[in-house]
Amino acid sequence: MSDDNKTNKKEPLTTSSEWTFDLINAYDHELARIANKYRLDTYPNQIEVISSEQMLDAYASIGMPLMYNHWSFGKHFLSNQQRYQSGQMGLAYEIVINSNPCIAYLMEENTMPMQILVLAHASYGHNSFFKGNYLFRTWTDAESIIDYLMFAKKYIADCEEKHGVEAVEEVLDACHALMNQGVNRYKRPRPLSAGEERERQKEREEYIQRTLNDIWSTIPQQERAQEKTNERFPKDPEENILYFIEKNAPLLETWQRELVRIVRKVAQYFYPQRQTQVMNEGWATFWHYTLMHHLYDEGLIDEGYMLEFLHSHTSVIFQLDFDDPRYSGINPYTLGFRMFMDIKRICEEPTEEDRRWFPELVDTDWLDAVHFAMKNFKDESFILQYLSPHVMRELRLFSIVDDEKKAYLEVDAIHDDIGYRQVREALAAQYNLGNREPNIQIYNVNVKGDRSLTLRHYMHQTRPLSESAAEIVKHIHRLWKFDVRLESVDGEEIKKTISCPKHTESQKKTGAMIGMT
Amino acid sequence: MSIVIDRRLNGKNKSTVNRQRFMNRYRKHIKKAVSEAVNKRSITDVESGSSITIPRRDLSEPTFNHGQGGMNRQVHPGNKEFITGDRIKRPPGGQGSGGGNGQASDQGEGMDDFTFNINHDEFLEFMFDDLELPNMKEKALHETVEFQTHQAGFTTDGPPDRLNIVRSLRSAHARRIALGGGTRRDIRQLKRELREMEVQPGAYDEERAQFLRDRIKELNGKMKKLPFIDDIDLRYNNFVKVPRPSNKAVMFCVMDVSGSMTQEIKDMAKRFFILLYLFLQKNYKQIEVVFIRHHTAAKVVNEEDFFYSRETGGTIVSSALEMTRDTIVKGYSPNDWNIYVAQASDGDNWEGDSSVCSKILINDLMPLVQYFSYVEITDRQHQNLWREYEGIQDKFPDSFAMQQIKTAADIYPVFRRLFEKKEA
Numbered sequence: 001m002s003d004d005n006k007t008n009k010k011e012p013l014t015t016s017s018e019w020t021f022d023l024i025n026a027y028d029h030e031l032a033r034i035a036n037k038y039r040l041d042t043y044p045n046q047i048e049v050i051s052s053e054q055m056l057d058a059y060a061s062i063g064m065p066l067m068y069n070h071w072s073f074g075k076h077f078l079s080n081q082q083r084y085q086s087g088q089m090g091l092a093y094e095i096v097i098n099s100n101p102c103i104a105y106l107m108e109e110n111t112m113p114m115q116i117l118v119l120a121h122a123s124y125g126h127n128s129f130f131k132g133n134y135l136f137r138t139w140t141d142a143e144s145i146i147d148y149l150m151f152a153k154k155y156i157a158d159c160e161e162k163h164g165v166e167a168v169e170e171v172l173d174a175c176h177a178l179m180n181q182g183v184n185r186y187k188r189p190r191p192l193s194a195g196e197e198r199e200r201q202k203e204r205e206e207y208i209q210r211t212l213n214d215i216w217s218t219i220p221q222q223e224r225a226q227e228k229t230n231e232r233f234p235k236d237p238e239e240n241i242l243y244f245i246e247k248n249a250p251l252l253e254t255w256q257r258e259l260v261r262i263v264r265k266v267a268q269y270f271y272p273q274r275q276t277q278v279m280n281e282g283w284a285t286f287w288h289y290t291l292m293h294h295l296y297d298e299g300l301i302d303e304g305y306m307l308e309f310l311h312s313h314t315s316v317i318f319q320l321d322f323d324d325p326r327y328s329g330i331n332p333y334t335l336g337f338r339m340f341m342d343i344k345r346i347c348e349e350p351t352e353e354d355r356r357w358f359p360e361l362v363d364t365d366w367l368d369a370v371h372f373a374m375k376n377f378k379d380e381s382f383i384l385q386y387l388s389p390h391v392m393r394e395l396r397l398f399s400i401v402d403d404e405k406k407a408y409l410e411v412d413a414i415h416d417d418i419g420y421r422q423v424r425e426a427l428a429a430q431y432n433l434g435n436r437e438p439n440i441q442i443y444n445v446n447v448k449g450d451r452s453l454t455l456r457h458y459m460h461q462t463r464p465l466s467e468s469a470a471e472i473v474k475h476i477h478r479l480w481k482f483d484v485r486l487e488s489v490d491g492e493e494i495k496k497t498i499s500c501p502k503h504t505e506s507q508k509k510t511g512a513m514i515g516m517t
Numbered sequence: 518m519s520i521v522i523d524r525r526l527n528g529k530n531k532s533t534v535n536r537q538r539f540m541n542r543y544r545k546h547i548k549k550a551v552s553e554a555v556n557k558r559s560i561t562d563v564e565s566g567s568s569i570t571i572p573r574r575d576l577s578e579p580t581f582n583h584g585q586g587g588m589n590r591q592v593h594p595g596n597k598e599f600i601t602g603d604r605i606k607r608p609p610g611g612q613g614s615g616g617g618n619g620q621a622s623d624q625g626e627g628m629d630d631f632t633f634n635i636n637h638d639e640f641l642e643f644m645f646d647d648l649e650l651p652n653m654k655e656k657a658l659h660e661t662v663e664f665q666t667h668q669a670g671f672t673t674d675g676p677p678d679r680l681n682i683v684r685s686l687r688s689a690h691a692r693r694i695a696l697g698g699g700t701r702r703d704i705r706q707l708k709r710e711l712r713e714m715e716v717q718p719g720a721y722d723e724e725r726a727q728f729l730r731d732r733i734k735e736l737n738g739k740m741k742k743l744p745f746i747d748d749i750d751l752r753y754n755n756f757v758k759v760p761r762p763s764n765k766a767v768m769f770c771v772m773d774v775s776g777s778m779t780q781e782i783k784d785m786a787k788r789f790f791i792l793l794y795l796f797l798q799k800n801y802k803q804i805e806v807v808f809i810r811h812h813t814a815a816k817v818v819n820e821e822d823f824f825y826s827r828e829t830g831g832t833i834v835s836s837a838l839e840m841t842r843d844t845i846v847k848g849y850s851p852n853d854w855n856i857y858v859a860q861a862s863d864g865d866n867w868e869g870d871s872s873v874c875s876k877i878l879i880n881d882l883m884p885l886v887q888y889f890s891y892v893e894i895t896d897r898q899h900q901n902l903w904r905e906y907e908g909i910q911d912k913f914p915d916s917f918a919m920q921q922i923k924t925a926a927d928i929y930p931v932f933r934r935l936f937e938k939k940e941a
Contacts, residue, residue, distance in 0.1 A: 025521055044520075047519055077536055078631075082633045395595075397594055404585075411605065412602075437582075460587075466582040
């Protein structure tokens, strides 16, 4: 090779597979420089080196550096520990937390090339996604999550001391079961308050509000009552069940309401992550791939590093076929990575097909295009917008309809000219949380009578609820403390009702209660 | 812009509390698993930890999900031969129609049982949960008395290394305040007079002022002479030695080794003894075990002989009881030792001997021991020894217990029954 080439290339910082803090710092410095070239805007990074045991701990507390105590985290810890020790499960190389500064964990067992990969993936990939994507910008407060968790942990510990671990657990169990139904989907929540002070103040506010709340007022208001007999409470169905319980459950004590609120806030914090799995992982994978190649092109890492990186990268984006016994759905890393790579390809080397499908992308700056995609979409809309025939063919995607009325499954679209749009729509719908999770809303409270709570499950394509629903109704009953009914509705027809307590003898009680008023 | 932090030295057992919570919540399940494990395990293995299995359905955390049925559309990768309109037989169990089970993938084992490990200590804790040693006493030992050092206030005398600086300086300060109090008051008064004189020009008297100044100076000098710290200020930490009562226990294993005792019965007896030994170990620091075997004559032997040597001949239980009594009298004074006797037999005894046994027990042995447990390992009818012992149980309901073991599976339940916590 000519000498000119060599002078352009830098020397690798190291070729040893052992990592040191100096090396991590040095490579982080290089990565930051390159990331800046690609306009990756990130929160400051806080990189923490931990051991595998600590990683297991972090796993158990849903990745957060601190979390309140609950038996279910212990259960996850034990199950992960068991699987890790028996070799069934490898640990993720990294965990990254959507906070400011953005905390990323590196495992001490990783080799140096792996540490660089993780840095690129987490500290520059995920980090810039957290900072840039509109869902995260709208719904989460990276600034205050750690503070809030600290408050929550302390508050719950205090409650445990005051009211006993079991009483707290009962409320938390019920709330955890309703976590996915504890998020606002359309309204931006008020930002998490940083300090306890404001929290306390809010709590007082709520308390006053509740005592003034006239829906539970037992003073008879006959005329009005007759006027409004048919009016439901709440007027419009409420989809945030935890919110509704926090504000309206008749018999909860103030501290119990606060617990409901904490779980609700945590659920809200994780809500964007559940909606952007493909994009988030795809983005991070796309950038670790790009950044690692850039490092290699500059000569900062050698072929050995590159081979180890590629080995790991290919196993991350490996997609099993549907007929493989280990198959468990589409790998979000694969799908996301391929889609971002494809956007870049369409911009730089479009085919005739691409010109027809993506006229707005062809011959534009790929960097602008991927940044735009990252910022303004969630999984569902991202797939609907950007999944190209090329990727569908590569992954050989096909769509299957399973209708219980028929004795067979039917392939209704494959990766061909007629099927592209259908497959794309089906896949996008699959990532729509609204379809994926049952649509359950608070429908009515019998305010004037037995205070019973009615929830409605609006069936999506006549799909019923799984069996665990009965358990959850029990949990809701634990919080509401009066009768709870869950009706599965298809159109206008009530298909199935689950109620708790099962044998409703509350009619008599109701009579007594009305008599009292 | 980035900070790298080494967190490896931070605590790694963050999950301990949650793990503990989990174990408490599923105590019943774990206990059941432990008692099954105790029965199944080989004798030598009883001491190690164990893996505990709980059915997964018992610890589910329910969430709202779609169930089977209805209309469902799913996209899968890796198409090989399908074309639009192909019909496929519904796979059994409706795999793939479980909509939205994308998140179920990380728990791929589905309905498997939930298995995790507990360590040796936890295993023992669950094993002996709710059990107690009857009549446990702390007995002082006169020969090798153990002492524990306790902080016990402060003294005015002691070696320099025990000097308590804070206390010493505090009492010095107090002394200086006390001794200087009068002088300081005088100084204050004189100063006030001097100031008043200075502000009222008419009343200024040079002579008097000079006197006041001298006096103040003199008194200040006196104050300075007060020593900053004096011998009487010094305080020393005081430590006292407190003799600690020691927990020592001796366990007598008494077993019939006559011809009628098969190896199988001996194995069962051995398991019982091991359980008792572990249980004692949990409660006492130091345990000695004495093995006494008997047929027509009793003998103190080592463990190996106790369990594995074969003898034949008749059975005279009283010989063993006498041997036990003699050994206690010789080496294990009840003042120093907690004495536990566990006897195992198939229930055979020579006709005339049973009444002798009961006499020895009532007169000599029972007053000495903390607890006497008798297990009869037989699936036949009770023999005369059992009936004789029933009389003793009536006399010493607190310290005498007997149970029958029919099969190996009975051992642990019987053990639990023997050491059940008595209602207070």
